[in-house]
Each structure stands twice: as C-alpha cells, then as structure tokens.
Amino acid sequence: MILPIILVIVFVIVLIFARRNAPTRDCRWREDRTGDKGSLRKYHCVACGAEAYRSEGPPDRCLKGLDTPRL
Template sequence: MPLLLLAFFVVFLVASYFWRRKSPGRGCRWRKDKTRDKGSLSFYHCVACGAEAYTATNGTPKDCKSKVTSRPL
C-alpha cells in the first residue's frame, strides 16, 4: 500500500512538471505611457518581460511581444 501511494505521488509530480512547463508563465502586465503616444496609437510597456508595443485598439495588447524583433533601418 505505501508503495502504491508513493507511485501515485511520483506520477503526480511528473505530470504537474510537464503541465507547468507548457504554461506561458507569468504573462504580460501592460502599462500605458501617454507621453509616448503617436496620434491614435497608444504606447504600452510590459513590466514583466520588458516588451514595448503600440496599439490602435482600445485596451492593452492581447499577446506578448517579447519575442518580436525589429528589422534594422
């Protein structure tokens, strides 16, 4: 019986590890900076990952922009 409980515990730990590894993590927390707005575009800065983005929609950007790279000028 104790061996069966130990086996269930180990399976639970392994399953929770793989489930958590696929989760996006902390998620972006966007803050609006009105001083950097450009016309109808609103500027947002993420305090979790450091990404910066402009958006024309009402509200914050919907997805994380930390992996987006810009082309050199």
C-alpha cells in the same frame, strides 16, 4: 460510479479556464502616454520589456519575441 465521471468533468473545466489567458499570463501591460503617436497609445510590459502601439487597448498576448529588426 458517478463520482469519477464528475471528477473528470470538473478537471476538464478547470483546465479550460486555466489555459484561457495563457498567452498573456506573464505580461503586465502599462499605458505610457508620453510615447503616444497620434491616435496610437504606447504600451510597455513591465515583465518582459516589450513595447507596443495600439488604438484599442493593451495587447492580448506576449510580444517579447517580436523585436523590431536592426538595420
């Protein structure tokens, strides 16, 4: 009787930890110092090709769909 309850609790804990980094799972951000702009560091994702400028480290989620508008 107690074993199924323990299994459900373990399953829920595993799901919580598996979804914790879901927004950045596919992105691998690399710092590109040649493209820095002042105090902003340039980051490039080698998985999706997105670029971002940040001052506090690499982005925490995928920015693939946030392209700059074309004029």
